[in-house]
Each structure stands twice: as structure tokens, then as C-alpha cells.
Amino acid sequence: MPEHAHLPLHSSMAGRQYAGWTPRAAAFEGMGQRMLPDQAISVSDGAVLHADVYLPQSEGRYPAVLSFAAYSTERLTAGIPAGSNEIGSPPVFTDRGYAPVIVERRGMGRSTGEQVVFFDPQDIDDHEAAIAWAAEQPWCTGEVVLFGTSYYGMTQPMVAARRPPALRAFFANEICTDLYRQLVYFGGVPALHFLDVWMGANFTQKEYDERISPDRRAAISQATNGPLHGLVEKVVHHNVDRMFAAFMAATPVEAVREVYASWLFDAKSREANLVPVGAEGTLGDIDVPFVVVQNLGYFNLHQFGSYDLVENAGTAEDSKWLILAPPAYDLPVYSWQGEALAFFDHVLRGTDNGYAEQPHVRYWLDGPDQFESATAFPAADAASLRLHLGSGGADAQRHQLSADPTASGSNSWAAVPIGLPVLGGLDEVANQQLTFEWPVTSQTRLAGAVTANLSFSCNEIDSYVLARLSRIDAEGRRHHLSMGAIRPAARTVDDQRSTAIEIAIDSGRRTPLIPGECVTLRFSLTPAPTLLQPGDALRLDIASRTDLLRMSPADGYAQFDLPVPPYLSRNTLHYGGASWIELGHSTPLGA
Known part of the structure; x- marks a missing residue:
């Protein structure tokens, strides 16, 4: 599909970017941004996934940074604090010589096909197909890495266990590996309030139908990611309880309500088999380098999956990193883009930026309020x-x-x-x-x-x-x-x-x-x-x-x-x- 002329997106690196260090070099900087909107990825059963691709200004081949989740992507790059804005800021990546590919799940937004339950193996098939598609594009070097938070993070180890030939690394923020106990039935009871908020925020008919042109998204980003970003952030934090109440009062589409009902009323045990397993059980098949970030303030959501991944992934010990980050709750999620880019530069380009010297565990220590390092978590000789x-x-x-x-x-x-x-x-x-x-x-x-x-x-x-x-x-x-x-x-x-x-x-x-x-x-x-x-x-x-x-x-x-x-x-x-x-x-x- 031909490239459309559009306004430039306003980038943002709000939030914490590095876990206690500063890279000493970058492979590329100042490369700008252009967009290839509305790209079509053909997958099984005749479905076509919609993707927006962001590239540096100069013609050439670049590694793809792919993000895959269940959400409409219409508002994400505009910097609007929607419930699913967890892909980072595409211009931050293009400026460093990478090509973000933001994919919509089948049946959502502009993607065709019939939706299945969240995290279904069909999703992983489609994710794998999207990785292969990106690697084959004329603007891509053939190398693909993954980036994103929450749903965008949880899909990463699931597809990495498939060992797609083009996948070189992933950077996941806030994940679950066992969806039953870490997401849907936390502490042995249904995660009713979270599911109310999550589904009401992301899966109403409006979310399926909304269309925002690339130019309009870019224009909005000039305000949300510009000098007013700090004010927007304060307003969101001040009104988060009110915002959650509005999400909980919303009505998702019928198919999502059916998933909700089956999870809450029928999935009383694993044997009921109504909640997809997640990455657990396949972690040993992962062999690519990765970084996983766990926010220490997430107490009954996205906890324990990061530790499971680091302990059980088949990736070599010297190629996996764990970051335990200080408590923070922000939408959009712009944190850790700098860390991810330094990691990708290290893995893909061999840049002498200091990442090879970073401890494989860095954790936020309350009290001194600073990052400390360890070789493992918990330490092998821990008292x-x-x-x-x-x-x-x-x-x-x-x-x-x-x-x-x-x-x-x-x-x-x-x-x-x-x-x-x-x-x-x-x-x-x-x-x-x-x-x-x-x-x-x-x-x-x-x-x-x-x-x-x-x-x-x-x-x-x-x-x-x-x-x-x-x-x-x-x-x-x-x-x-x-x-x-x-x-x-x-x-x-x-x-x-x-x-x-x-x-x-x-x-x-x-x-x-x-x-x-x-x-x-x-x-x-x-x-x-x-x-x-x-x-x-x-x-x-x-x-x-x-x-x-x-x-x-x-x-x-x-x-x-x-x-x-x-x-x-x-x-x-x-x-x-x-x-x-x-x-x-x-x-x-x-x-």
C-alpha cells in the first residue's frame, strides 16, 4: 500500500528510561520518522491483520520492532491515555534506526476475521505470521524484535517459544506466564474488578468502530506529548478512580461479555479449560535474548510471571535480564524505551554501549530509592x-x-x-x-x-x-x-x-x-x-x-x-x- 503524506508524530520519553545506568553510545540517532499506514498482513483462514508501520526518514532496511495485542490501535500513537496505550512512542524508535510495527488482532479495529478468546493459540499463530511478514518487507533487515507492556508483553514469550526464524530478541514489561492464577484468578478468586476495568476500557463497540486518520493522530500527539504532557499526566492521576468507574460501567461487545461470563462463572479450575494457559509450560523452548521488567507496585496484576520467565526460559543465563522497577502507574506507558533501545543495539548491532556489562538483575531498593544489582533473584546464597x-x-x-x-x-x-x-x-x-x-x-x-x-x-x-x-x-x-x-x-x-x-x-x-x-x-x-x-x-x-x-x-x-x-x-x-x-x-x- 502506498505511503500516505502525514504530519509527524510528537515523540515522548516520559517516565523512567534506564535501570540505574546511562548508555555510552547509540548505534544511530536523529533519523526522523515517516509512516506506512494501513499495511495488510495475510494470515490463516483468509483473515487480514491491519498494521501501521513507522520508519526512519531515510530509505533503507531497518530491524522491525513488532507489538501485537488484542486492541484497536487508533488512539495509541496519538498519546491519548487509553486503557491499552502500552506500545511506547514510535518516533523514539525510528529516530534510532528501528521500524515499529503495530498490529491489531484479528477481528479488532481494521483487521478482518473472527475473534477467538484472548490469548488463544490462534493469536500466537497470527503473531508468528506477523513476525514472518515484517522480516520479508523491503524496508526490513530480516531481523525482528518485540516490545510492549501487559498484553503486548505477555504475547512475547508465548510466540518466542515457537522460535520464529526472524525473531532476535524481546523486551517485555509487566507479564503473566500463567493466565489462570496470575491474571484471571489471582489469589484464588475471580479478578472481577480488573476484568470490569480492562474489558470496559478496551472492548466496547466504539473501540471496534473508531477510526482516526494518521494526520489527526499526529496532530493530537503534538498536544498530548508536547509541553502539556505533564499536565495531562496529573489530570489522569487525579481522576484515575473516576476513569476506572467509567470503564467499569461500560458495555463491551457481546463476544467479550461471553468470554467474561465463562471466565468468571465457569473457569473454576484448570480442568474447565476456559482460560488459555499462557507461556507457562513452553518457557524452556525460548532461546533468544530478552529483558523483562516487573513493576514492584503491581500487587495483584502481572505479578510472578517475570520471575517464572527468568527462572525457566531456555535462554542462556548470560542473555536474559530482569529489572524490578519502582512503583509507577502511567498511561500511556512510555517508560523503558531507552533501556529497550540500548538492549536492541547491543543484541542486533553489537554496539559498545555498556549493555554487556549490565548486571543480569537490577532491582529498586526502597529506602535509598536507587537501583541495586545482583546476579540472580533471589541470590543463590540468600539468607x-x-x-x-x-x-x-x-x-x-x-x-x-x-x-x-x-x-x-x-x-x-x-x-x-x-x-x-x-x-x-x-x-x-x-x-x-x-x-x-x-x-x-x-x-x-x-x-x-x-x-x-x-x-x-x-x-x-x-x-x-x-x-x-x-x-x-x-x-x-x-x-x-x-x-x-x-x-x-x-x-x-x-x-x-x-x-x-x-x-x-x-x-x-x-x-x-x-x-x-x-x-x-x-x-x-x-x-x-x-x-x-x-x-x-x-x-x-x-x-x-x-x-x-x-x-x-x-x-x-x-x-x-x-x-x-x-x-x-x-x-x-x-x-x-x-x-x-x-x-x-x-x-x-x-x-
């Missing part, structure tokens, strides 16, 4: 700090975390299902959370797996247990670190799917509680790299509702409420060495 839970008296009091396992007794909290009306002043007679603290007397670094082991009983047949870790600084300010959750009736550990960072839970196996009888709940919290200083306190909060413990995306934390607990009940933790948390890679007590 651990085990802190036992103990009572501080009445349930509503602040309780104890201690290295001493001998504390006895128990404490309880009331579990109230989210959204139920209750009497004013309830918390004064029936507290809905327990709080434990460990006073820090010597500098202690935490950077590894976080495990909770709780002796638990309930006066119902099921409930929900949510654990949150925070650092309380010497001024009394709370720094949100980590979160984990488990459904007590679905507590069976799935050793086959567990990793060094995650205790995987088989939530499809459900054993109702016997009221009053103790069970052991063993589950993972998200990693929480932090440096504790004397005068700080490590705080553990236990509750049954996400809305009581989470923070807002407006504060940088992507957390979504869950429809829990299922019953009004009283939950109890029992001590005497049976309830503890363990935090990896810590300096020894008293060191």
Missing part, C-alpha cells in the same frame, strides 16, 4: 529472616513480629464481604484487620522471596486472607512494599508450578474449612526489596478485603479490588511458632 507473629493483647492492639517463636495465644478479625452495608462504628467493636510490627534495631536489607505461613481458623467454611508489608520510617510514614493473598478453602500448593519467588496455589482444588479447626496457609507475597534502618519498623497487616489494605493507582500502585470475602465470619491467627513470615536475602539479625 532469610523469619519473624514470628505474637499477640500484643486485645485484637485491635498493635501486635508483635519477633525472631522468638515461643509467643502463644491468638488474635481475631472480622471478615465483611466488600460492598455490604454495616453499622456505623463497627470497627470499634469488631476490627477488620490485625497489625503486627517489628522494630528495626540494625540495618537490614531485604531482597528476595516473601513467604507467609499462618495457622488459621475460621467460623465459616471459607474466607479470604490478605497480607500487606510496609516499611514505617522514623517519622511514622508508611511505605507500601508488598502484598499477597490466599483463599483458605483453596490452599493446596502446586509444587510443579512454583518458583523460587512464588508458591503457586492450585485454587481449583477446594477443601471447605471445618469451623474452628486450624489449617496452615502458606503463600507468597510479592517481593519487597527494601533497606530497613534503625528507627524504622516493618509492619504486617492482615485483613480479608483488598480495599482495606490497597493503595490507589493514582499513587503508582496497580491494585484492583477482589470480590472477597465470601461470608461474614470471624477469622483467627494462632501463634506459638506456627505463624510467621519469612523474607529472603536479609542481613543477619544483629549484624
Whole structure:
């Protein structure tokens, strides 16, 4: 299809670009941008995928940077903070001598064909075909790399496991490898609020029908990515709760509503087989270099997949990198474009930019608020700090975390299902959370797996247990670190799917509680790299509702409420060495 004349897009590199370093060289710079809109990619069954291609100004052959997801791409390059704007900014890549290829899934936007369930193997077939198509174009060197966030990231290891001949590397941000436990049934319950937001934001009839010309997209980008970008960002953050409420109230197309209904009401176990598996099980087939970024503020979305990928991918150890990034929530997602370009320059062009010298793990350390490095995560020789839970008296009091396992007794909290009306002043007679603290007397670094082991009983047949870790600084300010959750009736550990960072839970196996009888709940919290200083306190909060413990995306934390607990009940933790948390890679007590 002939190239259309159009206005130039305004580029953006808002957000964090590098994980604690600055490249010393770039292969190319200042190469400009032109566009090949509305390219047609023929795939199976006669379907044709729509793609927009962005090229440097000069004629020539360039490596393709392909992004594939389920979304309409009409508003993405305009810089509009839509729910799916996670491809980066194409002019940033063309300026460095790369050719972004932004592909729409079959049946979406300008692509033809019939849609299937999200992440279906048909998607991976089409993704593989798009990689082959890009490699064969006259503007391409025959080399293809992948880039993108969330859906654009999760498809990358899925197709990389197919080993497409043209694929040279991928850079994925915020991924899941097991869609059942990491996306749709996080912590053993349906991710109702997230699915409401995601589907309402991206799959209404308007999203399917909207058409914005390249010139109009470029004109809009002059405002959204220009001097007003900071203001746009502030407005989005200030109104994120209102924006999410509007998405949740929207009506997606019928086919998407059918997927929603099957996931929420029928996919109660893996055996129901209504949710595609994801990359898990095929990670060992991946052999190309990659970088994966995990935002430490994403507590009940996109967690644990990055660690699974790094641990189990077949890629050589010296060709995979893990970045644990500080909490941030932004749309559009423009972060990490600089890091990706430096990585691609290193892999494709052999540029002496310093990437070969970068540690294979870089993680954001709370406290100093800087990147630290490691050879693996968790470190092979990691120590651990085990802190036992103990009572501080009445349930509503602040309780104890201690290295001493001998504390006895128990404490309880009331579990109230989210959204139920209750009497004013309830918390004064029936507290809905327990709080434990460990006073820090010597500098202690935490950077590894976080495990909770709780002796638990309930006066119902099921409930929900949510654990949150925070650092309380010497001024009394709370720094949100980590979160984990488990459904007590679905507590069976799935050793086959567990990793060094995650205790995987088989939530499809459900054993109702016997009221009053103790069970052991063993589950993972998200990693929480932090440096504790004397005068700080490590705080553990236990509750049954996400809305009581989470923070807002407006504060940088992507957390979504869950429809829990299922019953009004009283939950109890029992001590005497049976309830503890363990935090990896810590300096020894008293060191």
C-alpha cells in the first residue's frame, strides 16, 4: 500500500528510561520518522491483520520492532491515555534506526476475521505470521524484535517459544506466564474488578468502530506529548478512580461479555479449560535474548510471571535480564524505551554501549530509592529472616513480629464481604484487620522471596486472607512494599508450578474449612526489596478485603479490588511458632 503524506508524530520519553545506568553510545540517532499506514498482513483462514508501520526518514532496511495485542490501535500513537496505550512512542524508535510495527488482532479495529478468546493459540499463530511478514518487507533487515507492556508483553514469550526464524530478541514489561492464577484468578478468586476495568476500557463497540486518520493522530500527539504532557499526566492521576468507574460501567461487545461470563462463572479450575494457559509450560523452548521488567507496585496484576520467565526460559543465563522497577502507574506507558533501545543495539548491532556489562538483575531498593544489582533473584546464597507473629493483647492492639517463636495465644478479625452495608462504628467493636510490627534495631536489607505461613481458623467454611508489608520510617510514614493473598478453602500448593519467588496455589482444588479447626496457609507475597534502618519498623497487616489494605493507582500502585470475602465470619491467627513470615536475602539479625 502506498505511503500516505502525514504530519509527524510528537515523540515522548516520559517516565523512567534506564535501570540505574546511562548508555555510552547509540548505534544511530536523529533519523526522523515517516509512516506506512494501513499495511495488510495475510494470515490463516483468509483473515487480514491491519498494521501501521513507522520508519526512519531515510530509505533503507531497518530491524522491525513488532507489538501485537488484542486492541484497536487508533488512539495509541496519538498519546491519548487509553486503557491499552502500552506500545511506547514510535518516533523514539525510528529516530534510532528501528521500524515499529503495530498490529491489531484479528477481528479488532481494521483487521478482518473472527475473534477467538484472548490469548488463544490462534493469536500466537497470527503473531508468528506477523513476525514472518515484517522480516520479508523491503524496508526490513530480516531481523525482528518485540516490545510492549501487559498484553503486548505477555504475547512475547508465548510466540518466542515457537522460535520464529526472524525473531532476535524481546523486551517485555509487566507479564503473566500463567493466565489462570496470575491474571484471571489471582489469589484464588475471580479478578472481577480488573476484568470490569480492562474489558470496559478496551472492548466496547466504539473501540471496534473508531477510526482516526494518521494526520489527526499526529496532530493530537503534538498536544498530548508536547509541553502539556505533564499536565495531562496529573489530570489522569487525579481522576484515575473516576476513569476506572467509567470503564467499569461500560458495555463491551457481546463476544467479550461471553468470554467474561465463562471466565468468571465457569473457569473454576484448570480442568474447565476456559482460560488459555499462557507461556507457562513452553518457557524452556525460548532461546533468544530478552529483558523483562516487573513493576514492584503491581500487587495483584502481572505479578510472578517475570520471575517464572527468568527462572525457566531456555535462554542462556548470560542473555536474559530482569529489572524490578519502582512503583509507577502511567498511561500511556512510555517508560523503558531507552533501556529497550540500548538492549536492541547491543543484541542486533553489537554496539559498545555498556549493555554487556549490565548486571543480569537490577532491582529498586526502597529506602535509598536507587537501583541495586545482583546476579540472580533471589541470590543463590540468600539468607532469610523469619519473624514470628505474637499477640500484643486485645485484637485491635498493635501486635508483635519477633525472631522468638515461643509467643502463644491468638488474635481475631472480622471478615465483611466488600460492598455490604454495616453499622456505623463497627470497627470499634469488631476490627477488620490485625497489625503486627517489628522494630528495626540494625540495618537490614531485604531482597528476595516473601513467604507467609499462618495457622488459621475460621467460623465459616471459607474466607479470604490478605497480607500487606510496609516499611514505617522514623517519622511514622508508611511505605507500601508488598502484598499477597490466599483463599483458605483453596490452599493446596502446586509444587510443579512454583518458583523460587512464588508458591503457586492450585485454587481449583477446594477443601471447605471445618469451623474452628486450624489449617496452615502458606503463600507468597510479592517481593519487597527494601533497606530497613534503625528507627524504622516493618509492619504486617492482615485483613480479608483488598480495599482495606490497597493503595490507589493514582499513587503508582496497580491494585484492583477482589470480590472477597465470601461470608461474614470471624477469622483467627494462632501463634506459638506456627505463624510467621519469612523474607529472603536479609542481613543477619544483629549484624
